Amino acid sequence: xxxxxxxxxxxxxxxxxxxxxxxxxxxxxxxxxxxxxxxxxxxxxxxxxxxxxxxxxxxxxxxxxxxxxxxxxxxxxxxxxxxxxxxxxxxxxxxxxxxxxxxxxxxxxxxxxxxxxxxxxxxxxxxxxx
Amino acid sequence: xxxxxxxxxxxxxxxxxxxxxxxxxxxxxxxxxxxxxxxxxxxxxxxxxxxxxxxxxxxxxxxxxxxxxxxxxxxxxxxxxxxxxxxxxxxxxxxxxxxxxxxxxxxxxxxxxxxxxxxxxxxxxxxxxxxxxxxxxxxxxxxxxxxxxxxxxxxxxxxxxxxxxxxxxxxxxxxxxxxxxxxxxxxxxxxxxxxxxxxxxxxxxxxxxxxxxxxxxxxxxxxxxxxxxxxxxxxxxxxxxxxxxxxxxxxxxxxxxxxxxxxxxxxxxxxxxxxxxxxxxxxxxxxxxxxxxxxxxxxxxxxxxxxxxxxxxxxxxxxxxxxxxxxxxxxxxxxxxxxxxxxxxxxxxxxxxxxxxxxxxxxxxxxxxxxxxxxxxxxxxxxxxxxxxxxxxxxxxxxxxxxxxxxxxxxxxxxxxxxxxxxxxxxxxxxxxxxxxxxxxxxxxxxxxxxxxxxxxxxxxxxxxxxxxxxxxxxxxxxxxxxxxxxxxxxxxxxxxxxxxxxxxxxxxxxxxxxxxxxxxxxxxxxxxxxxxxxxxxxxxxxxxxxxxxxxxxxxxxxxxx
Numbered sequence: 001x002x003x004x005x006x007x008x009x010x011x012x013x014x015x016x017x018x019x020x021x022x023x024x025x026x027x028x029x030x031x032x033x034x035x036x037x038x039x040x041x042x043x044x045x046x047x048x049x050x051x052x053x054x055x056x057x058x059x060x061x062x063x064x065x066x067x068x069x070x071x072x073x074x075x076x077x078x079x080x081x082x083x084x085x086x087x088x089x090x091x092x093x094x095x096x097x098x099x100x101x102x103x104x105x106x107x108x109x110x111x112x113x114x115x116x117x118x119x120x121x122x123x124x125x126x127x128x129x130x
Numbered sequence: 131x132x133x134x135x136x137x138x139x140x141x142x143x144x145x146x147x148x149x150x151x152x153x154x155x156x157x158x159x160x161x162x163x164x165x166x167x168x169x170x171x172x173x174x175x176x177x178x179x180x181x182x183x184x185x186x187x188x189x190x191x192x193x194x195x196x197x198x199x200x201x202x203x204x205x206x207x208x209x210x211x212x213x214x215x216x217x218x219x220x221x222x223x224x225x226x227x228x229x230x231x232x233x234x235x236x237x238x239x240x241x242x243x244x245x246x247x248x249x250x251x252x253x254x255x256x257x258x259x260x261x262x263x264x265x266x267x268x269x270x271x272x273x274x275x276x277x278x279x280x281x282x283x284x285x286x287x288x289x290x291x292x293x294x295x296x297x298x299x300x301x302x303x304x305x306x307x308x309x310x311x312x313x314x315x316x317x318x319x320x321x322x323x324x325x326x327x328x329x330x331x332x333x334x335x336x337x338x339x340x341x342x343x344x345x346x347x348x349x350x351x352x353x354x355x356x357x358x359x360x361x362x363x364x365x366x367x368x369x370x371x372x373x374x375x376x377x378x379x380x381x382x383x384x385x386x387x388x389x390x391x392x393x394x395x396x397x398x399x400x401x402x403x404x405x406x407x408x409x410x411x412x413x414x415x416x417x418x419x420x421x422x423x424x425x426x427x428x429x430x431x432x433x434x435x436x437x438x439x440x441x442x443x444x445x446x447x448x449x450x451x452x453x454x455x456x457x458x459x460x461x462x463x464x465x466x467x468x469x470x471x472x473x474x475x476x477x478x479x480x481x482x483x484x485x486x487x488x489x490x491x492x493x494x495x496x497x498x499x500x501x502x503x504x505x506x507x508x509x510x511x512x513x514x515x516x517x518x519x520x521x522x523x524x525x526x527x528x529x530x531x532x533x534x535x536x537x538x539x540x541x542x543x544x545x546x547x548x549x550x551x552x553x554x555x556x557x558x559x560x561x562x563x564x565x566x567x568x569x570x571x572x573x574x575x576x577x578x579x580x581x582x583x584x585x586x587x588x589x590x591x592x593x594x595x596x597x598x599x600x601x602x603x604x605x606x607x608x609x610x611x612x613x614x615x616x617x618x619x620x621x622x623x624x625x626x627x628x629x630x631x632x633x634x635x636x637x638x639x640x641x642x643x644x645x646x647x648x649x650x651x652x653x654x655x656x657x658x659x660x661x662x663x664x665x666x667x668x669x670x671x672x673x674x675x676x677x678x679x680x681x682x683x684x685x686x687x688x689x690x691x692x
Contacts, residue, residue: 017197020145021197024145060186060189089192110197111204112197114142114197
């Protein structure tokens, strides 16, 4: 099976600092095209209108957290099958398993290294499609 | 890559600066909520909301702090987050003791942020700001070498060999070509053949140097080794003179020295004073003089600071609640590792007898408060300098300048502890040069030493400053890659392995190549530093057993207990 192209990424993260550094890391280093949403609700509104190859979801967000956002996205036809990677500071092995059960292809631990984030995303993408 | 690496670094630095600027506000925000909570005038619902908010805000700070290189802030925020999380799990109203504890953690957070309140202090190397990439192009401008030689084969070969040591070489076959290029961009250093078809290398260099404020670092290359030729090289400002065939090890040594950017490491000063404002004042004064400082306001916390901060001098307040300076000095001195560390007492005590008593307990000097900033700086700097030199004899291997066995082990232990607390990965690699005995037997010990030096140099060039590189014994090296997972660490070590294999060692006109085997364990799977060490050892054995010249990562069966 050939790996599909990874180009457009939707990044859902409530913190402006992290948004900026992740956008820089993904666009400048990885060459991806990135859309940023600051909340799960915003993501649900924005995502169906744009076709993304991959969604990066922060787990801990106020109001609507990562897992609820994922559930909501799965209920929308356009994003029902879009691969999702969770980003979180808590990465106990059993939690990773839980997140994967929810349908995430992988979990990226925070804090991430801006210089290697793109490579990590690409590697996980390839692993998920390998 | 859409952008050049240096461009990305500049942008990351800008982001980091802006994060640093906002940091006080962020902490203020958490403190305000803490204030509400600790004021004790809230309803149960309000308390619950305040706790949740503190948890949320500290969680955010844990992540962003570490991403932007504010490790201490991140750690302090994590402590607070974990504590509040525990409270939320129990769903009972906060007790007075818990409120006090939160207040303490908030102070810790403030203190951690205080370390960064001066941008210069943070940049002086207190913590690596944003992780530096390992790619050679990052410092490409400093590593660019111009090589002027009319022999294309020799030039190609030299460029290839230098490439193994992270130098990028541009080759010019004539002076005319070189003159044109040098007008556009200056290299970090220049290797110039003395005799070229269109002129004399030494003369050409003299011309170029005349028009420059700072001379261009240059080494000469020649088929002649006579005094006259060497003298011509020196007169043209040559920093080195090499006869063909070139000894690559010596050439890299010379280039390393010429292109070195590194300033001597700043002194590390631990300040123990129970008055935070005073401690901060001392810290600022010393940091202004280019030193790195760590402040401990609770004397009971000193053990951890000793181990993790590894100070080169301790500035100790005489009178503190709980445990006074004299007792503390004795506690420190009773440990073998700290017998030699300079301790300087600071106190308002003017009674000479009491001062002498303090010196008897292991103090090296007694400074009376209030103290002039320049007096403090010179008293501290002088003692720290001597200890710095002394310690480098104790901690470094004399042949390679790498950490020796004992120090490597200590540093590894510390790194493992830190990785565990921060929940970040740590890779530990054991490296052993293959068939080293036969190198010694065939070519002699002096050549063996050169091989060891070439590997040590390669490791230093390819790994980050924050990584730990030690010579474990004879031909054995140990490396700890901070914050590197198995995939990344294995790929880095493999690159180094391939580079090392390609280095051609030369002795008496004979050439040979040497390889190494590497065993690696990545922390944390579980277990402690010793087990982790053992796993790397087993992986190394496996690398040797299965044919050498390879990197093997320990699997779960190599962890002890299995």
